Each structure stands twice: as C-alpha cells, then as structure tokens.
Amino acid sequence: MNDDLFSLAGRVAVVSGAAQGLGQATALALAQHGADLVLLDRNLAGAEATGERIRAIGRRTLVAGTDVSDPLAIAELFRQVDTAFGRIDFLGNIAGDGHLSKPEDLTIADLHRVLQNLVVGRFAMCQEAGKRMLAQGRGSIMNIGSLASSTALGRGHIAYSMAMGAVLQMTRELSTEWSYRGVRVNCVTPAQVVNPSLEARMATDPTLEGRFLKGIPAGRLGQPKDIMGLAVFLASDSSEWITGAIIPMDGGNMAMNAGGTPGHEQRTVQSFRAESK
Template sequence: MIHMFLPSFNLSGKVAIVTGAGRGIGRALAIGLAEAGADVALISRTEADLERTAASIHELGRRTLILQTDVTSREQVRDTVERVMREWGEIDLLINNAGMNIRSKALDVTDEEWQTIMDTNLKSAFMLSQEVGQRMKEMNNGGRIVNISSVAGHVALRTGVVYAATKAAMIQMTKVLAMEWGKYGINVNSIGPWYFKTPLTEKLLADEDYVRDILAVTPLNRVGELPELVGPVVFLCSEAGSYVTGQTLFVDGGMTIHGF
C-alpha cells in the first residue's frame, strides 16, 4: 500500500478576501490565490485598480467581487464583509494587506501622520479580522487569516517609526488572535516581507546607493520578486499549513538574520 503524505495546496471551493488588492503585493496575492483555486473578493479604495486585478482572476475562471472600501471605516468594513456573505455565503480566507507609509523622521511625525498610518495599517487589519473572524466562528468551519507585516516589525529600519510600530503590533496581534481563535479552528499567521519590486518601491529601488545598502544586508543578494510571496501565503491558507498558527514567516532573502 502506498501512503500519501503530501498535503494539498489546492484552494478550490474557498472564498478569500484580499485588501489592498489593486496593486503590488495585494494584486499578486489575489491572483495567486485564484490560481490555487479560490474565489477572491477584492478590496481597495481605487476601483480602477481592482478592475484590472479582477480581469486577471476572471481569465483564470474564478469568481471575483470588486469592493471599493475605506478599510479604516468600521461601517464600510462591516458592509463589505456582509456583502461577501450575501453573495457567496462564506469566507474561508482573509489576507490583510492594505497598508501605507509616510517617511517622516521621529521628531517630525505629526499627530495626523501617526493616526493615518495607524488606522490604515493596524486598525483596518484588526477590524477586518474581527468582522471576518466572527463569521468564521459562526460558520464553524474554521478559516485562515494572513496578515502582511514587514521585517520592519522585527528589526529597526530607516522606514519610519510609525510604520515600524504598526508592523510590530501586527505581529503581536497575530499571536493573540491565534491564541484566542484556535479553538474555533481559525489559523492566524503573518508574512514579513523585505524589499519586493512593486509600484510603491519603484522610486526607492531606482536609487543605486539605496539598493546597494539593501543588498549588503540581504544574504541572497537580491530584491524579492512578487511570486516569491505568493507561495508562502498559499501554504498558510491551504491544508499544507493546517498546523501552523501564530507565526510570522519572514520572506526576506535572509535579511532578518543579518540586521540593518
């Protein structure tokens, strides 16, 4: 008798929500989840960006919803989650990817900058996790939540103190939610990327001196490519990752073992 030990990475029949799905990492993850078989609800403030992502998902033969949403608004987040439930009847996967940064030095950070970054990066992820987690609990089928954090939540970087604070808080939030919701069969994990080629990093990565500094502390000696984030997220969302929870997987070319 042949025993099969390889768990499934297939997400067919699963319903996913991806925030910040119009561009960059969010777009790549949304399309990657669809490639793995999931139907994907797309959230962003910019509808035009979502339409481009939706077109790619339709080409894969998967269902998609375009949900133009301000993820810092409790009312809009709740309405969006309720619409996914009305349309598709379940939510199995949540990817909290929406985020932003304002590169101010600590002595120059304004109250407005602090609140904007906190709301966009951290509050939104908590509200979506709370709203979706409640549905997952009620459905009694478990679920997977993956928060997109950053190496900036683990080591000190020249990225801005508020951004770093939100990402560190997200890592700790991931642990606490995993602790509280494990009894409902809900796995909560996070991903900590280093530099990847996206529209948001394009300007920074055009600076040869800046890239030289990045590569000097990256053992793999290169910037990441977006498909290299898709595999870890699909793993955490699939049966292959069913016994992993409360963890942060740094997808960073080894940067966090070096420091900066």
C-alpha cells in the same frame, strides 16, 4: 505529494491591496488553486483588471474600492460578502499606508493616520472575517507585517514600525484566542519587495538598492511573485497546524546579524583583493 493538500476549490478569499504588488500576486495564486475572490483596493480600476484575469480562469469575483482604514466601510464590505458568497475561508490582510518622517518632526495627526491604516483597519478586517470563520469553525488569516514588525529600519520609519509591531502582536493574540476554535492567524514579514513606490524611491536615490542588498544574503530584492506559494500554503489544508507563526519573506535578512556580510558582498570583497594583487 497529494495535490489536494493545496486545493482551494469551493473556498472564498478576501484580499486587500489587490490592484498590484503582493495583493495582486496573492489573489492570482489563490484563484489558480481554485478559490473565488473578493478583491479590495482604492485603485478600483486596478482591482477590476485583476478581477478580469481571475474571471478568465473561471473563478467568481467581487471587486470593491473599500477604504480598509474605515471600520464602517469594512463592515459593509463583509455584508456584501455574505450576500455574494455566504462564507469566507481566507483573508489576505495586505493593504495599508505608512508615512515617512523623522521622529522629531512626526505630527500626532500623521501618527494617528498610520495607526488607523495599519492597526485599527487591519484589526477590523480580522474581526469581521474572524466572526464569520468562527461561526464556520474554520478559516485562515494572513496578515502582512514587515521587517519593521520586529527590528528598526530608521530612515523615517518610526510611525510605520510602531504600527507593524502592533500587527505582529495582534497576530499572536488572535491566534492564541481563535486557534482552538478553528481559525488560524499568521503573519508574513517581507523585506523590500519591488513595487511602484519602491521603484520611485530607488530612481530618486540610485544608492538605495545597493544599501538594501547589503542586508539581503539572497542577493536580490523581493518580487510580488515571492508571496504566491506562501499564500496558497497558508490558505490551504497543507498548513492546518501552522498558526501564530511570524514568517520572514526576506531573502535571509532577519537571519543575518547586523554586522554580518552577505555572501554576494563577500565575493565582491574577495574579487577586489584578488584583482589588487
């Protein structure tokens, strides 16, 4: 295969949530394939640490602690991008906070905050990046959604699921409006990916990981590195006819019927039966 298909040399990518997890993995993968990076995270020290790793391989970086729920802050950030790089070729729209609450207890203020974080802020990021990409006649946006974009999780995810459903439809609408003008927009929908927040939840509830794995035929939780190849693919010319796609990154979770039994779970049952004879 021609390696140029995956080359990002001379391109500029903006990645939110770059201090850790999916954002950091995305940024590192893009840099390894030649891109210069704009790294956003409220954890500025963490984003700077990611930036140091990227500069060590010879790529340029701009690091900012931009609040990606604030459209005014986002607009200012993109003015900085204009000054520093003069272009943007890829947006990894990753950062954003949810909120867990039973539906009957969810306050309207908390609902507004989640929608601001995950819908309004993400749209503002798409809009600012999109304007510049449209002027260039090319560009690619990768929104990060969730299983909750298209199926219910329960467990207090009502606000998060409502917001992630909007991210999915935003992706489809932007792709429909912009693709003929050279700007591709896709959405990646992960299942449970290990990060500090999830690790803390699993430490509090030792049964949680097992419950998650019952819905994942691949037999393991996601890791941040699982986004790396997909991000490079979507940022590069190798995906130039891929747009408006909703791409699961979930170990087979969405493919399995809710009443299905993953292979690793079935093996456990078969083993139990054999041992019982």
